Amino acid sequence: MSGLAPSTAAAPGYRPRSTLPLRVEAVRQLKRRRTMVMAAVLAALPLILVAAFAIGGSPDGSESGRITLMDTATASSANFAATCLFVSAGFLLVIPVALFHGDTVASEAGWSSLRYLLAAPVPRARLLWSKLAVALAFSAAAIVLLPVIALAVGAVAYGWGPLKLPTGGSLDAAETLPRLGLVVLFICLSQLVTAGLAFWLSTKTDAPLGAVGGAVGLTIVGNVLDAVTALGDWREVLPAHWQFAWIDALQPQLEWGGMIKGAAVSVSYALVLFALSFRAFARKDIVS
Incomplete structure (x- = not known):
């Protein structure tokens, strides 16, 4: 007597690729309070810097004897935007990246809503x-x-004009925006390591604060290790070593070397961390 094989047919009309559309997930995340708070914080930073320059006066580099990016902050809206990126890339921009990636899975696991999605x-x-x-x-x-927002605020406060370079000379408006776009692209790529860390930790814990805090903490540890000059060439394998390589885009002649190396290091780490995330989530006990 032959037995009946168990049915593996899916329900009529069921298509795995049609479940949880991206627009649904995007709307869910957009409506969360932390998204609105982070947008408000980032929007407030240019206003805070304008107020600081108005109170303390425009920097001119006279104390150190050399011109830095901060010293050209009030030269034009483009300089002001570049300065906002400079003061925020090392830490402030790490927060939303860690928050969006570390909170997304861990929070739903903590709320027990993952089991209902699955x-x-x-x-x-x-x-x-x-x-x-x-x-x-x-x-x-x-x-x-x-x-x-910094370009808009800077245009009102300091006017639209060429990008004044700390090394001397300037870039006209037609070349300024593509250079700033390249800077933003590199910063996005350099933040992939923090994104990967937060996302991986989010699949390993049900505590969102642990995933977000762990990613931020490990990012800070990387910055500290990069400051240890005794490590020599070993620092080049640290993503933090290349986080400000985008400064090469604000030179009279565009330099690609540092940005290419930094992007390669960040993307390599991120791919490994994302792969570990999928592996961990595939084995995760959602109902525990």
Whole structure:
């Protein structure tokens, strides 16, 4: 007597790729309070800097005897936008990236809503891809938001003009925007390591604060290690070593070497961390 094989057919009309559309996940994340708070913080930074320059006076580099990017902050809106990126790239922009990636899975695991999404049923890989894509998009939007608002605020406060270079000379408006766009692109790529760390930790814990704090903490550790000159050439394998390589884009002649190396290091780390995230989530006990 032959037995009947168990049915593996899916329900009529069920398509795994159609579950949890990106727009649904994007709307869910957009409505969360932390998204609005981070947007407000990033929008406020240019206003705070304008107020600081108005109170303390425009920097001129006379004390140190050399001109830096900060000393040219009030020369034009383009200089002001570049300065906002300079003061925020090392830490402030790390926060929204870690928040969007570290909170997205861990928070829903803590709320026990992941089990209901998977019961929909949404395949685990599909669910994680949707969350990762939205987190990457929101992080990129946060990084782009800062210079866009800084350009607008700087145009009102200091006027529109060429980008004055700390090394001397200037870039006209036609060349300034592409250079700033390149800077923003590199910062997005350099933040992929923080994104990967936060996303991986988010799949390992049900505590969002642990995932976000862990990613920020490890990023800070990388910055500290990069400051240890005794490590010599070993520092070049640290993503933090290249985080300000985008300064080469604000030179009379565009230099690609540092940015290419930095992007390669960051993307390599990120790919490994994202792969570990999918591996961890595939084995995660959602109902525990």
